[in-house]
Amino acid sequence: MLQVHRAYRRPLVISRTCWTDSRAFLRFSAAHVVVLSVVVFALCCSTVSADVTPKTIVALENETVTLPCRTNRTSDLLTVEWSKAEMSPNITLLYRHGRETVEEKNSAFVNRTKLLLEEVKHGNISQVISKLRLSDGGRYLCRTMVGKQRQVEAALDLIVGAASEPKLTFVPSGANGGLTLECSAERWFPKPEITFHDENGKEIEAEDPRIDLDSAGCFNVKRRASLQIVTNGVTCRVHQPLLKRRHAHIYIPDDCMRSCTSSIVWSVMVTAAALGLCAVAYFLWKKYGRSCKSVTFYYLYQSRRKLS
Numbered sequence: 001m002l003q004v005h006r007a008y009r010r011p012l013v014i015s016r017t018c019w020t021d022s023r024a025f026l027r028f029s030a031a032h033v034v035v036l037s038v039v040v041f042a043l044c045c046s047t048v049s050a051d052v053t054p055k056t057i058v059a060l061e062n063e064t065v066t067l068p069c070r071t072n073r074t075s076d077l078l079t080v081e082w083s084k085a086e087m088s089p090n091i092t093l094l095y096r097h098g099r100e101t102v103e104e105k106n107s108a109f110v111n112r113t114k115l116l117l118e119e120v121k122h123g124n125i126s127q128v129i130s131k132l133r134l135s136d137g138g139r140y141l142c143r144t145m146v147g148k149q150r151q152v153e154a155a156l157d158l159i160v161g162a163a164s165e166p167k168l169t170f171v172p173s174g175a176n177g178g179l180t181l182e183c184s185a186e187r188w189f190p191k192p193e194i195t196f197h198d199e200n201g202k203e204i205e206a207e208d209p210r211i212d213l214d215s216a217g218c219f220n221v222k223r224r225a226s227l228q229i230v231t232n233g234v235t236c237r238v239h240q241p242l243l244k245r246r247h248a249h250i251y252i253p254d255d256c257m258r259s260c261t262s263s264i265v266w267s268v269m270v271t272a273a274a275l276g277l278c279a280v281a282y283f284l285w286k287k288y289g290r291s292c293k294s295v296t297f298y299y300l301y302q303s304r305r306k307l308s
């Protein structure tokens, strides 16, 4: 990443010296001016940088993302080149002679990147990447060429995140009552934080999380908390500042806090919630009918998507 920063900043620094140097020009002798102009021209004018403050774009795995880029150059000879750092060949999309040229493209991006040809006419040379992979994350450069004159039009840092619905379960924790809660967040990127909250939103003290990194570079995080207080519900919040927050909520019947004897472990997916509810109710009635008789057991899995 550092390398990329340096490589890409070079033209910027050069164009800045161009400006400051121009004021000092007058004080130089004619010979200096000639030498300096040659140097300045060679450095500064072979690559013109427009406003290329890198922007960060966040998208989720499997989504389609648009990396915005505009050019003010209008020419039938316009070449648009999108490349990605630290990859060889580094071309993700090449537009030349009015159409996409696929030959030089990195094979990981075949059939996944495009420009809207209609938009190119209007200077919109945004790259659309579909079926995002975690490996697509990194620095992208959007450049144009007309003849030999290259211009960097935009630099973008793409972060491809992964997120899933958390699973919250509980088991009675032993003779002295109380429950052990366990919340797990599988396949997240970047690494999320897990917190537990009681029905009033107050954070419940928890153990240190257990974190595994899978082969794809995603984090599997599990965290446990022991619950001694009596509360009707517990929420597990999985939070990663760049991504949407996820919640899992569980209702804990009073009786179960005290007297449920065997372990109760469930995880119900959102889509199966309705079905699951019936099955769980039936199962409970059959198995725990005696000890948890008066209690209706609700297990509701909730996920809320909020932009953080």
Ligand SMILES: *[C@@H]1O[C@H](CO)[C@@H](O)[C@H](O)[C@H]1NC(C)=O
Residues within 6 Å of the ligand: 049, 050, 051, 072, 073, 074
């Ligand atoms: C495009 O913008 C750049 C930088 O903003 C400017 O130097 C250049 O003259 C413009 N070109 C055209 C064709 O308008």
Ligand SMILES: *[C@@H]1O[C@H](CO)[C@@H](O)[C@H](O)[C@H]1NC(C)=O
Residues within 6 Å of the ligand: 061, 062, 162, 163
């Ligand atoms: C993304 O798609 C792949 C393949 O279709 C699938 O295995 C994976 O679970 C999907 N990931 C997410 C987060 O939906």
Ligand SMILES: *[C@@H]1O[C@H](CO)[C@@H](O)[C@H](O)[C@H]1NC(C)=O
Residues within 6 Å of the ligand: 004, 007, 083, 084, 085, 086, 090, 091, 139, 140, 141
């Ligand atoms: C891709 O390669 C070209 C040629 O080596 C280089 O100028 C460009 O900076 C590279 N792109 C990125 C994003 O590193």
Ligand SMILES: *[C@@H]1O[C@H](CO)[C@@H](O)[C@H](O)[C@H]1NC(C)=O
Residues within 6 Å of the ligand: 110, 111
């Ligand atoms: C890309 O799409 C073409 C045409 O639909 C198809 O023939 C080809 O197999 C695809 N290539 C990849 C790598 O998916």
Ligand SMILES: *[C@@H]1O[C@H](CO)[C@@H](O)[C@H](O)[C@H]1NC(C)=O
Residues within 6 Å of the ligand: 066, 115, 116, 119, 124, 125, 126, 127, 128
């Ligand atoms: C530019 O084109 C992309 C698709 O290529 C589109 O999503 C975006 O809205 C366009 N931007 C503007 C400013 O027209």
